[in-house]
Amino acid sequence: MYEAVYAHPDGGSTVARQALTASEYGFDGIVVRNHGDQAAYDAEAISASYDIDVVDGIEVRATDPSRASGLVGNHRSRRTVVAVHGGSVDMNRFAVEQPAVDVLAHPMAGDGDVNHVLVKAAANNGVRFEFSLHDVLHETGGTRVRQIQSLRKLRELVEHYDAPYVVSADPRSHLDLRSPRDLLAVGETIGFTESQIEAGLAEWQRLTDRNRERASSSFVEPGVWIDDE
Amino acid sequence: MKHLPKHLQPRWRYLGVELETWPDTDIERRAFQRELWYAAQDLIGDAGSAALDLTVYTFEFEDGRGGAVVRTHRGETARARAAIATLSAVDGDPVGVRVRGVSGTARACEEKYIRHATEAPEQRQVVFREAEYDAVVRAERVDVRTDDGFSGVTDLDCQ
Numbered sequence: 001m002y003e004a005v006y007a008h009p010d011g012g013s014t015v016a017r018q019a020l021t022a023s024e025y026g027f028d029g030i031v032v033r034n035h036g037d038q039a040a041y042d043a044e045a046i047s048a049s050y051d052i053d054v055v056d057g058i059e060v061r062a063t064d065p066s067r068a069s070g071l072v073g074n075h076r077s078r079r080t081v082v083a084v085h086g087g088s089v090d091m092n093r094f095a096v097e098q099p100a101v102d103v104l105a106h107p108m109a110g111d112g113d114v115n116h117v118l119v120k121a122a123a124n125n126g127v128r129f130e131f132s133l134h135d136v137l138h139e140t141g142g143t144r145v146r147q148i149q150s151l152r153k154l155r156e157l158v159e160h161y162d163a164p165y166v167v168s169a170d171p172r173s174h175l176d177l178r179s180p181r182d183l184l185a186v187g188e189t190i191g192f193t194e195s196q197i198e199a200g201l202a203e204w205q206r207l208t209d210r211n212r213e214r215a216s217s218s219f220v221e222p223g224v225w226i227d228d229e
Numbered sequence: 230m231k232h233l234p235k236h237l238q239p240r241w242r243y244l245g246v247e248l249e250t251w252p253d254t255d256i257e258r259r260a261f262q263r264e265l266w267y268a269a270q271d272l273i274g275d276a277g278s279a280a281l282d283l284t285v286y287t288f289e290f291e292d293g294r295g296g297a298v299v300r301t302h303r304g305e306t307a308r309a310r311a312a313i314a315t316l317s318a319v320d321g322d323p324v325g326v327r328v329r330g331v332s333g334t335a336r337a338c339e340e341k342y343i344r345h346a347t348e349a350p351e352q353r354q355v356v357f358r359e360a361e362y363d364a365v366v367r368a369e370r371v372d373v374r375t376d377d378g379f380s381g382v383t384d385l386d387c388q
Contacts, residue, residue, distance in 0.1 A: 182328055
């Protein structure tokens with residue numbers, strides 16, 4: 001199971017500290033998905049020191065779809081995981097219509113909303129919706145109630161159209177991380193099944209493996225590769 | 230009152246909870262217990278909170294790290310985990326929590342899941358991102374005091 005984190009300067013902790021904590025918590029890997037402002041880090045050294053996979057990702061944040069489109073194009077060939085910062089109707093619509101996008105992050109945050117049209121488009125294009133548990137873990141009262149309601153709406157649509165999804169606690173620092181077991185328990189309390197949360201955490205890993213395979217030199221197209229022997 | 234016969238006594242489970250904060254935060258047992266009750270009540274309501282009956286059994290916290298044994302009813306450990314996971318701050322200071330495991334007795338829980346502080350953290354200057362900062366160092370973990378609060382880094386990031 002993998003977790004997708006924000007690291008310094010986008011969050012309060014560096015990639016190494018997130019990796020150390022995530023490894024102790026029982027994750028097999030972390031996807032670093034800063035909003036562009038990335039400090040350099042040595043993924044291999046971190047990975048070797050703390051026995052955890054460190055995946056190079058990005059969360060594209062833009063005010064309008066045309067700018068986001070350029071950024072997605074720029075980063076697609078360089079990053080393993082490309083996510084789009086969702087949370088407005090325009091950006092959600094843009095992300096689900098781009099097969100080059102891997103993940104639509106926190107689509108229900110802020111003014112964000114989804115409907116059956118967007119979910120169908122995401123299922124066709126293989127864009128994963130993110131179920132962000134951040135507000136469930138860190139907010140209380142009305143804000144959390146609305147967030148749980150919108151997660152439920154998204155879940156019902158995703159179940160109906162069998163759209164792909166990922167789950168994350170959206171940790172901004174190592175203190176925001178929660179272990180997989182704890183996330184399963186939280187998920188169950190707000191109406192997910194254990195297997196849904198588990199599948200959502202594992203999906204980051206599947207996505208990483210697929211994209212790494214695609215980026216390797218022997219890859220031609222799905223199901224076709226160059227055999228060295 | 231005379232205590233209940235053994236087969237009518239409640240069955241408990243003990244959760245070993247690990248706590249981490251920035252080094253300038255201090256958590257007291259009462260504050261932790263209060264936040265735990267609020268977390269349970271906020272997430273699953275009064276009825277759920279009563280069913281869990283979360284009680285801090287043992288508690289220790291020093292220099293930004295600590296552990297607690299939290300008692301709950303048998304059969305409620307999943308909801309107890311969820312409530313504990315939503316505890317994100319004590320008195321407004323952010324807290325990292327993890328349930329390391331569940332035991333049938335408080336003693337087994339303490340022995341298996343509570344790590345006692347071995348040595349006090351060290352205060353020293355470190356170089357992080359080409360600037361010098363005060364830092365609190367505990368083995369590979371380094372908490373750097375920057376202008377806007379602490380940053381969590383490790384020995385790989387600094388000199």
